Amino acid sequence: MKLSRKSWIILVIVLLAIGGISYFALRKKAVTYETARVDRGPVIETVSVTGSIASKTKINLQPESGGQVAKIFVKEGDDVKAGDSLVQLDKSDAASRVASQQAIVDVALAQLRQMQAGSTPEELNVAKAAVDTAQAQYNAAVSAKSDAEKSLQNARQNHDNAAARADSSLQSRVETFLVDYDQANYVAGDAVNRLTTQLFTYNDLLSFITSSSQAVTDAQSTRVAAKAALPNLQAKVSQAKTGGTTDAVIAAYGEVMAALNTVNDHVNADAAVLNFSSNLSAATQSAYQLNVNTAQTSINAITQKLTSDMTGLDLQKRQNAADNTAADIAVSTAEAALSNATHAIDTANSNLEQARAAYDLKKAGTRKETVDAQRAQVDAQRATLASLQNALEKRTIIASIDGIVVDIPVVVGQTVTPAQAVVSIMTKGKFEIVANISEIDIAKVKVNDSVAITLDAFPGGDKWTGKVISIQPAEKVVEGVVFYETKIVFDNEDTRLRSGMTANLDVETARNDDALRMPLRALKEKSGRKFVQVMRAGKPVEVDVTTGLQSNDFVEIKSGLSVGDEVVVSSTAK
8 A cells, every 4th residue: 555745754853753762762861970179278167046136244253174273373353464374273194194194195196107117127027027937936835746746645544554554453362362251261270170179079178177267268268269260251251252342352351350369359268278287298288389370370371461452452442543543634734735836826827927917918919998097097096186275275264255353263272073164254344245155066165266257237248257165054944945144245346336235156166277178968877887989980989087177168188088189079861
């Protein structure tokens, strides 16, 4: 089908419209950045309030911190000018703090200069020597650990050997004891059943006539007891041999010795009764006496031997315990030495890594970020010094305005508290300005701060200057908001001034005439983080910053930026 000219025109328009819409929809919007360069210049922080002109009043001057009055330079009725010294508090402590802080500033500044200067060849040599020393200490620690491991191995082997020797020695004592128990059993039985049996009949009555009935009774009664003791003796010996241990030997000892004593009593009674015989021939009595003596000797000998065995066994046990304790201590000492050696390796390795890092750092030089951080540290310490110097200066109460001293309610040596009036001055001018400054801003304001003043009554641009002369310590609550009454005097009187006029005040609370600064609009904050966008290679990059003073236009940069950095103030998408 052939299209008409009108149809072709409509088709072209539609296609152009579709193309244009597609182009603008797909085209990526370009972003234009408004930037500013970081430079150095004044940053003046102010507090803006309104007040009203009032007639002059008496001004009470108070110290900002307590102390003892050291000097009074004026007397009542004296004319004074602004800046004259009136009263001085003891400032020895404040001066000491200033001197101490000055030393801190000097150290921080020296470190900054050292970072900026870089490392000298001598410092590199010292750092390299520190690496060599740390390496040698690490090698020594590794060697010491190897020695400690060998010592522990030896100590454990000695411990095992000591335990084996103890067991062997003790077992040897036990075996000797058991042999002597057998001997005791034999000696006791031999004494009763062979050596003394001829002295008695089959029913254990004495077989000969004596002249002592008591000796007869003793001999016969002890024989009955001795024969009764023999089975118990044999049983205890058998139990000891079956057990074959130290405990078994010791358990039998008491009853074995008791049985031997019973047999020994019988043999002694037999020896005594022979002394009273009346019908034995000399040969028979001599034979009997020899047998009894043999029994006595054998029993005494085995008794002494068993006593010696028990003493030896006890000593051996004590010696074994001492040897085992010494071996345990040696093992514990070796284990502690190994632990210390292992810890020493960790410490030596850490020291070696630190020494190498320090050497590498000195070779590479100090990074710009580190120098900036140290410069910020110097600025922070200088700020602290300035604060302490300011506190030192405030130990001297000075006249804030021209006036007349009307009252000095303190004496030298008196201790005063903060906000206690020490001098009262009557202003010479006609007028002053009374302003209420909120608790949010009052901490920034101090006596003698400069004030820029405009008056609503003169809208043509007339300006005056003045200064803060007093801040009431007690708060004033207006509609639930806390204020502090502050008085300002004009630097120069003007006949056009009238009581009740409204004054617009800009109190200069702090300033830095050579601050590293940037436009306030470039500063961004998010979740307590302060940062700016810095143009790097044509693209904005976020950089964290630390700020100081802040005016309506500029903000002081303590760290994060350098002179010449280009920061983004605003951006526009096109």
